[in-house]
Amino acid sequence: MLNLRLHHVSIVVRDLDRSLAFYRDILGLQPLPRPDFPVRGAWLSCGDRQVHLVHDGQTFRDSDSVDNNDGHFALNTDDFDAVVSALAASGFSEHAADGDPRRLLVKRTGAAGFAQLYVLDPDRNIVEVNAAPS
Numbered sequence: 001m002l003n004l005r006l007h008h009v010s011i012v013v014r015d016l017d018r019s020l021a022f023y024r025d026i027l028g029l030q031p032l033p034r035p036d037f038p039v040r041g042a043w044l045s046c047g048d049r050q051v052h053l054v055h056d057g058q059t060f061r062d063s064d065s066v067d068n069n070d071g072h073f074a075l076n077t078d079d080f081d082a083v084v085s086a087l088a089a090s091g092f093s094e095h096a097a098d099g100d101p102r103r104l105l106v107k108r109t110g111a112a113g114f115a116q117l118y119v120l121d122p123d124r125n126i127v128e129v130n131a132a133p134s
Contacts, residue, residue: 008043008050009073011125016040016055018122023051026090027075027083027127046075065098066105066118072126080115080131092119 013019020042023029029044029051040055077083087104088094096103105118115131 006049008052010052010054013053013055013123015122016042016053019053022121023053026086062124064101064124066103066120066126072118072128074128074130076130076132083129084117087119
């Protein structure tokens with residue numbers, strides 16, 4: 001057995017400062033030291049894992065819809081309602097129309113067996129936050 005484990009998720013962003021504000025100020029991830037790569041970016045801690053933001057001006061998605069069946073990565077929390085409240089305080093809404101980049105798709109109960117939410121970061125990358133048991 002290879003005994004692999006996830007180290008980090010790398011996300012391509014168009015505007016590093018705007019994306020850093022989302023992941024740091026809204027989701028509460030903490031900045032980490034980053035080597036002086038030729039491309040701008042930021043590293044953030046997420047528990048014992050990392051999220052890497054890479055600025056190159058290109059992203060993969062061009063849709064404003066939050067679609068839980070599209071490519072995404074998931075963060076886990078032990079206080080799901082606090083995350084919903086933090087996103088709502090930052091202007092995200094469960095009642096926003098499909099196509100609104102501030103739409104918050106919340107599934108408090110569903111097929112997964114635990115609460116999940118989906119939100120777009122500033123570059124339309126889909127981020128899931130869930131309450132899956134550890």
